[in-house]
Amino acid sequence: MNRRQFLRGAVALGMSVTAGLVGCGASQSTSSLRGSSEQARVKADAGSGEPPQTPAAAATPSDLAGRTVALNNGIDMPRLGIGTYILSNAQAEESVYAALMAGTRLIDTARIYGNEEGVGRGIARAGVPRDEIFLTTKLWTADFADAAAAIDGSLARLGQDYVDLLLLHHEDTYDEDAYRAMEDAVAAGKVRSIGISNFYEDGFDRICAMASIQPAVLQNETHPYFQERSMREHLASSDVGTLLESWFPLGGKDNCDVLFSDKTIVEIASNHGVSPAQALIRWHLQTGNVCIPGSGNPDHIREDANVWDFELSPDEMAAIDALDRNQRFAWY
Numbered sequence: 001m002n003r004r005q006f007l008r009g010a011v012a013l014g015m016s017v018t019a020g021l022v023g024c025g026a027s028q029s030t031s032s033l034r035g036s037s038e039q040a041r042v043k044a045d046a047g048s049g050e051p052p053q054t055p056a057a058a059a060t061p062s063d064l065a066g067r068t069v070a071l072n073n074g075i076d077m078p079r080l081g082i083g084t085y086i087l088s089n090a091q092a093e094e095s096v097y098a099a100l101m102a103g104t105r106l107i108d109t110a111r112i113y114g115n116e117e118g119v120g121r122g123i124a125r126a127g128v129p130r131d132e133i134f135l136t137t138k139l140w141t142a143d144f145a146d147a148a149a150a151i152d153g154s155l156a157r158l159g160q161d162y163v164d165l166l167l168l169h170h171e172d173t174y175d176e177d178a179y180r181a182m183e184d185a186v187a188a189g190k191v192r193s194i195g196i197s198n199f200y201e202d203g204f205d206r207i208c209a210m211a212s213i214q215p216a217v218l219q220n221e222t223h224p225y226f227q228e229r230s231m232r233e234h235l236a237s238s239d240v241g242t243l244l245e246s247w248f249p250l251g252g253k254d255n256c257d258v259l260f261s262d263k264t265i266v267e268i269a270s271n272h273g274v275s276p277a278q279a280l281i282r283w284h285l286q287t288g289n290v291c292i293p294g295s296g297n298p299d300h301i302r303e304d305a306n307v308w309d310f311e312l313s314p315d316e317m318a319a320i321d322a323l324d325r326n327q328r329f330a331w332y
């Protein structure tokens with residue numbers, strides 16, 4: 001049974017997919033690391049007015065100055081956020097609260113994570129104005145046949161009138177029906193932007209061909225060992241303006257230590273007095289990927305938010321680019 005089949009089975013059985021997963025990412029001392037929560041509290045400049053950028057273009061320092069990127073629908077999306085995969089409701093509440101307090105404004109959840117209520121509680125507790133937050137959730141495959149009801153269900157669990165981005169979690173039967181339901185939800189004001197996740201060239205083209213609203217975002221596994229270059233090139237050549245968002249940006253819970261101990265990444269992090277996690281996040285940002293590192297540890301969350309006051313050199317970017325080995329850490 002692969003992971004996808006497991007998750008489908010879990011949904012059918014009403015199981016929590018957050019249970020039983022082990023951690024990596026040994027806690028690191030943050031005392032010597034670059035950045036502070038005070039710096040992270042600086043609110044990201046809305047920084048719009050720039051034309052939408054294609055995901056194939058590496059981000060320049062001035063692109064990153066605003067900390068947001070304009071989607072193909074003109075809506076600004078923060079370039080850096082927090083992921084909530086495998087967090088319980090209680091952990092998600094704490095993580096979302098810590099992230100918002102640290103200045104992070106992009107939050108990623110999904111119906112299948114089983115933590116939308118916790119995410120909503122974290123948002124409510126933080127008291128950050130809703131229009132400063134960019135909230136993403138995803139429609140699970142088992143919900144595709146009745147996506148309109150699933151969207152209402154997610155909004156109810158999140159305690160929100162709308163989400164900023166709704167994604168199809170995976171390519172599957174009825175995904176075109178679900179995509180049309182997402183388009184209807186945009187018209188109804190329940191969703192601001194729509195996109196897809198875990199789609200590759202053929203599936204992406206299929207959705208674009210039937211879509212009235214082109215996908216604003218493609219969220220796929222992306223990290224230095226699996227850089228999604230061919231998909232990035234495909235997105236750029238498609239002329240749709242879809243942005244690549246990276247899941248497993250640090251390698252995921254079970255494999256982040258592999259990236260954290262990669263000698264190229266360790267050396268580059270050391271050059272800047274930052275942690276390997278911070279160096280990895282900075283590589284994503286400078287590559288042009290939106291990046292949503294996941295964490296249940298408030299110290300890590302503050303650390304991950306503090307990546308705006310150093311810059312990887314072209315040689316350092318090239319050295320990380322050279323680590324690409326087409327190695328996925330997930331089973332998709």
Ligand SMILES: NC(=O)c1ccc[n+]([C@@H]2O[C@H](COP(=O)([O-])OP(=O)(O)OC[C@H]3O[C@@H](n4cnc5c(N)ncnc54)[C@H](OP(=O)(O)O)[C@@H]3O)[C@@H](O)[C@H]2O)c1
Nearest residue numbers: 025083084085247248249250251252253277293294295296
């Ligand atoms: N669309 C999809 O199919 C899909 C699939 C997977 C994930 N996602 C989304 O993408 C997000 C990111 O992926 P992910 O969370 O699975 O993996 P990830 O962000 O690559 O890695 C998460 C791991 O990194 C550790 N970590 C984070 N910051 C750290 C730091 N500063 N120092 C040390 N360790 C650190 C975390 O441990 P601690 O908790 O101890 O900090 C956790 O074990 C998810 O949370 C989810 O929102 C989407």
